[in-house]
Every structure is written in structure tokens, then in C-alpha cells.
Amino acid sequence: MSVFPKISLRPEVENYLKEGFMNKEVVSASSKQEAERKFETLLNHLSHPPSFTTVRVNTHLASVQHVKNLLIVELQKQFNELSIPVLQHPDLPDVLLIPVIGPRKNIKKQQCEAIVGAQCGNAVLRGAHVYVPGIMSASKFMKAGDVISVYSDIKGKCKKGAKEFDGTKVFLGNGISERSRKEIFGGLPALKGIGIRMTEPIYLSPSFDSVLPSYLFLQNLPSAVVTHVLNPQPGEKILDMCAAPGGKTTHIAALIHDQGEVIALDKISNKVEKIKQNALLLGLNSIRAFCFDGTKAVKVDTIEHTEGAPPFLPESFDRILLDAPCSGMGQRPNMACNLTLKEVTSYQPLQRKLFTVAVQLLKPGGVLVYSTCTVTLAENEEQVAWALRTFPCLQLQPQEPQIGGEGMMGAGLSFEQLKWLQRFDPSFVSLQDTDIDSLRDARIEDMIWLANKDCIGFFIAKFLKCKSTSEKDPQR
Template identity: 55%
Template sequence: MRGPVPKKPTAVLHRPEEMSVFPRVSLRPEVYEHLRHVFLNQELLAAVGRAEAERRFQGLLLVLSHPPGFTCVRASTHLAPLEEVRRRLAQELQQRQQRSGSPAAVAVEILLHPRVPDVLLLPVIGPRSLVPLRSEVVVGAQCGSAVLRGANVFAPGIVATPKFMKPGDAVSVFSDVDGRCTRGCTKPFQGNKVFVGNGVSEMHRATIFAQEPAKGLGVRMTEPLYQSPSFDGVLPDLVFLQNLPSVVVGHVLGPRPGERVLDMCAAPGGKTCHLAGLMKNQGEVLALDRIKNKVELIRQNAAALRLTCVRAFCFNSTQAVTSDPALLATDGPPFPPSSFDRVLLDAPCSGLGQRPSMTVGWSLKEITSYSPLQRKLLHAAVQLLRPGGVLVYSTCTVTLAENEEQVAWALDTYPCLSLVPQEPHVGGPGLPGAGLTPDQLKLLQRFSPELSNVAPPLSTEAPPPLSNEAPPLSTEAPPPLSNEAPPLSTEAPPLSHQADRDTIGFFIAKFLKN
């Protein structure tokens, strides 16, 4: 006998204040004022006006504490066609739902992106109307953020549980926003916490807090506040969880088979493997990172995806170039100048574009400490790039100092560099405030979730599907920079447009070395 037909989700348009389940991201006062100054700078005020600039800033603080409306998966199209990956993923997720025995199964919609040819999008359902249970499990903020993006709760992330919790107990999961909950606490935590869903315990409390740190699944989420499939162990050779802008970066760099490419800050290797896949595993991708165990993770990811053209080294990329023959290595860093056709610098940054993030405890000194390191890395990148080569600089933060101001500095410091168009260009233009011209801002790509007027859905009706065929990449120029804020419409834009906006905060610049 056939079971009930799974319900299908939809995407429904909400104003930013209507999507709010959590308060705006919590910042130290000096960090708040610093960011407010960034988003109310004179160039931006002249372009959009004070009221609109303030609305955007407050909207940013709101969306940062909430998860994006889509789960983005990069398909390993060097191993299988996109449609085959899509079919196998749908089959695997359906089988997992059936095995879970969930009484309220929801059909998983898997959509293609019309301009990014190896991306699959899964709309997130939420925030859902759920009733917290009496038994509470408290998890760390990082674990709570992972739950909001579809993960189950693993034992290392658990901070507190009921006194007699055992496998099979129904529990509610709360995220400790400020990190104030005492590990192993049995009393209800009264601090700053947010509800992220209901689940079923998979472990005894004694096991979780034993002297030997527990590993494995601690709580299986049966009713997450934001519903998105868990990808733990799902088709590891064919799909890779990656934010949409991070996938766009690889296409913007545009590596070709046979080229020599450098990924300067490569861990954990998602972008490295994407570049190697775009090159059809032909040529050479060298990946550098300063932390030894992260370098091993790059190697493991490349091996899992059968990418033999990737070589990873533990090395400080600021010192990756030398003209001294005595210091040159035979097959690794440091390298002589002009060694690479293309260089990706996905730079260490303040990470203020990451979502969801309910609190940022860093000081202003910490937030502003990345710019000098980024310039050292840019200096090495320009030297390592051959004439005629392409350099892509990216960050997952929203500040001017780490994004547009770095571009302005690079153009002023290195006359050999020029900005060139990006393809695909699915984000918005750069943010005014760094003295760049409107034409230069158009060539940049800033993903600004605060400009999204789309929130995760509350409805259970089916969404209109995207096309079943991925169109070729467009050759159109980037959209013009507008001084007008996008109007808050009452009609939902296409899902692909929603996914382009409702993502993490991210920045991409593409340079040509003349």
C-alpha cells in the first residue's frame, strides 16, 4: 500500500522584517558603529539616500542571523553529467526520507541554476511553526548554525542535556548564542538561547559527557525549524555542499585544461577541486595552506573526487614567490615569478558575510586586522601571475576595507592590473565608498543578502520549477549599477534570482595582468 504523497514546498515573498525569527546579529558596540559607518558612507548616501542606506544596513544585520533560503550543491560534472547527478541525488534523498520513517515527509525539490552549469539548488522550507518540547538539549553556536542549514546534531557540539537523557527521547534543540552555558549542565539553561528544532536523542547523556570525548550522531533532527536535507555521507564523490558565490568564483577564474593554476589559501579544498574539475583533470592545480591538517583535508577531498592534477603543500603564501635560485624548490613552493596562468586568492577575512551568525564576539581590532595580510597575499599573487594571466580575489565578508578598498589599492599599486568582466555575473555591483568609478563597480561582484526581499517560505504549496535544461553561460555584460533600491514587490521573482540574492555575503574581483 502506498504511503501519503509527500508535500511540496514553495517560495513565498516576505519583507525582511516578516522573515525574522531571530534578533539581528549581535555585535560589539564598536563593531556595530564601524559597520554602520561603512554602509552609510558618503558615496553610498549620495547614491541611494540616508533612509535607504540605513534600511540596507539594518536589513543586513537581520539576514545575517538567518540561514539562506537555498541549499546549494556543486555537482562533480567531471565524473557524471549534471542530470545524472540530479537524478541520483533525488533518489538518495528520497530513500533516506523513507528510511527515517518521518510521518510528515516533504518532497525535495532539486532545481538547476540557469547560469551556473554545475549547481543544484534545494529550496529551504522555513521558518516552520513548531512547538518546543520540555526536554531541552543545548548546543554550541556553531553547531546550532549547522542545524539551521540542514545538519543533525553530533555529540561534540552538545553542551547540555536533560539529566536522564537516553536514546529515543524526544528533545528540543537550542543554540547557546553567547557561549555561556556550562558544559554538562542538567538544569534548564536561562541564558541567551534560540530554538532551532526538535529531534530524537541517539545517545545516553553519560556517553556524551564521558571522559573520552564522544563522537557520532547525538540528536537526529526530525523537526528542524528550517528544513533542508542533511548531506552527511550523501554521494560524496558526486556532490559537494558549497555556497553559491563560492561556486561562481571557480567559473569567474575560468581555468582551462592544461593550464597551471594556484589556489593560495586553499583549505578545505572545495574551490581547489572545483578548479581541477573545470580543467577536466588536465594541467596542474597547486594548493597552499599554512595549517598541516587542513592540507591533508585538501588531499583527501581531491582523492575522493579522483582529481590527480591537484598537489597540496603546507606553506605560507605570503612567501610563495622568490627569485633566489638557492631557495627554489624542485616541485613545490616557493615559486619563481610569473609561474602561473591563473591565481585564485580566496583571502582570509573577517567572515562577516557568513550565515547564519547570531553573534560576532570579535573586537574591532580583530575585525580590522585582515587588511594588511590580504595586501601581502595580493603582492605575492601579482608576482606569481604571468603577463596575460588572470587573478581572482574573493572574500566572504561585507566590509569595504577588505573588498572594494583592496581593489582600489591593488589598481593604484600595480599598474599592470586591470579589472575585467566576470562570467557568470549573478551578484550585484560593488559597494560605493572606496573611490572606484561606477564602471569599475560594475565589473565587481558583491553578493548582498540585505538587498534580498525574499524570505524562506512558510507555505507548503509547490514552487514553480526552473527549467530542466541548464542554458549555456551568458555573454551579456554585467548589469548596470543602479542608484535605486530594488522595490519590495508582492510577486515572487524567479527562484534562480532569489537564490542569487538570498545567499551569504561575498565579494569577487577579477584582474588581468597586462
């Protein structure tokens, strides 16, 4: 059941998205009404959280069963002995699934209110507490220990420090204030700890703040699928081109049993530090992270000596993951996206620059996996069609495991090619109401099916480089 309004987009962005989802190929394969219904369903789903919290076990340090047992104990503590099942994914053996309870009805709204920013609100819907920097406004007399109703300012109109707010706000649940209004907005050095501890969220998800940090990595289900599709092997040299914060990088290192070389690039220095911190926390030594722009990662002057640091010689890597910068239109929950149409469409050329570099850096016989966390045709299927036209050395490959649906029509790809893509489309299922009683009666197979379908919007394509890019192509 829908409890939040559909995602708020700029009109020109919504029209652009709609044109993609209602292209001629799609409409002729179903109907205009069906294509429109699916598009509206997608917009509605994007403002709601997925049905499951997904965590990846760091198999480098512990067995999945051991970590699962520890997690069950932790969840019982968090949920006051409430018995929430923890499922091991049958096709992703290092992934655990925890059902999200909600939307919970009959939560009594309090007179004392706090307004949080949209990003903070999204995190609360996925199990986080409210940290002080996320609080935009608080009632005049709020003090530590008060029961507070928390709302999300989805349009970004609330002024920091306001005593009340009459703009568009969405109720997220109740919590207990850890700080007074005066402490939060008193002009003292910036506080960074928990400001409101959520006790009655509308969606009940586990908090992973400092929970088994060396054993677990909080990761969306499709993000864990990507690395399994890449299928890295021990002893290989592997490049993660846009790697921060390091979820997929550390997954690669764990899958190769920390035996090989995993190079991680990101062009923002504090994000690179985050990759290094995560590698250290998870006990992985095969990762080397560099602050470097992936579009410049090919070495043009072979005389220059960089001792294993970027830029790299052409055809240096066995496998490359390009989890590309994108418009992020598949992220959930997301009640409002303020990107302009110019910003949304700016990603396609950047993705092509990065992809071109990836093809140059890949060895013949090597594998390139391209992924995004967006739903636009231009950043997904159109990029695959462009890549196959531009690089005759590339062949599209089937994926294992195949958990998402096939690609979307509209980019001129064949039915067989579309079957070899993975598009995770949350509009595939209706929004779910989950309570403890329904969980007791649910079959494990049905829960796994729902976890596979009701996740974030995501896209994966896998390519094999069948010959060297330096060889002349007779057709060119």
C-alpha cells in the same frame, strides 16, 4: 519573516560596519534613511540561513543529470517521500539548488532540552544533525530515544555539562537523542558520532552527511561562481593560494578536466590533509597541496632548488585564485560574532601581503581573481582601489557569469569599475517563508532569482596582468 534576532556583534564592530555601509558616497546616492534600512536588513539576514542549499556536481566523475537523478531519490528518502524540487542553475551548469523549507511554525517545544554551541547551531540550520562534541548542556534525565528540543547558545555562556541553562538561547527545532546524558558527559573517551538526530528542524534542509560524497560538494553559491569567473583552461598551471578545505581547488581541477597543474597552499597542516582527502574522494589527480604560508610563496633565491614545491619563481602561474582569509562577516546563518574590532581590521594588511605575492607569481597575460566571504568595504572595494593604485600592471576585468550585484560605493571607484565587481548582498531581498505549497506554485525563474540574491555575503574581483612586474613603469 524574521524568526531570530539580528546578528549579535560587539558595539564597536557594529559601528564600524555601519560607518562603511553609510559612507558619504552611499548616503548621497540614496538617503541616510535608506542606507540605514539596508544595513539593519543585512544584520537581520545574517542570522538566518539562505533560501537554498547549493551543491556542486563533480563533473569529472559523472554527468549533472545522472547526479541530479540520484539526489532526487536521496532527498525523497530523507524527507519521507516529500517532493522537493532540485534545480540546475542556468548560468552555473555544474550547480544544483535545493529550496530550504521554513521557518516551520507550530513545532511543539519539549520539556527535555539540549543546548548546543553557536557553530553547531549554525550547522543545524543548514541541515546537519547534532554531533556529540557540539552539545554543551542536556536535561538531567535525558536518555537515548527521548524527543529533545535543541537550542543554540548564541553568546557562548553555557558551561559544558550543565543540567540547565537560563542564558540567551534560540530554538532550532526538535530531534531524537541517540545518546543518554550520562554517555555524552560521562568522562569516557570523547564520542564523535551523532548525538541528536534532528527530526523537526525550524528550517528543513537536506543533510549531506555521507550523501553521494564522490559526486557532490556542498558549497555556497558565490563560492561556485568564483571558479567560473577564474575560467581555468586545460593545460594551465593554476595556484589556489588559501585553498582549504579544497572546494574551489577541486572545482578548478574539474573545470580543466583534470588536465593541467593545480597547486593548493594552506599554512595549517590538518587543513592541507583535508584538501588531499577531498581531491582523492573526487578522483582528481591534477592537484598538489602544500602546507605553506602564501605570504612567502615567491622564491627570492633562484639558486635554491625545490622541484615544483613552494616557494615558486616569479611569473610561474597562468591563473591565481586568492580567496583571502577574511573577517567572514557574510557567512549565514550567524547569530553572533565575537570578533573584536582589532580582529576585524587585522585582515586588510594580511590580504594585501597575499595580493602582492599573487601579482608577483602571475604571468603577464594571466588572470588573478580575488574573493572574500565578508561584507566590509575595507576588505573588498577598498582592496580593489588599493590594488589598481599599487600595481599599474593590473587591469580590472568584467566577470562572467555576473550573478551578484555591483560593488558598493565608498572606495572612490568609478561607476564602470563598480559594475565589473560582484558583491553578493543578502539585504537585497526580504526574508522568505517557504513551504511545500508555495514551492508547488513557484516559477523556476523566480526560484533561481531568489537563490542568486538570498545567499551568503560575498565579494569577487577579477584582474588581468597586462605586463611583467619586472618592467619599469615610466610613471613610477
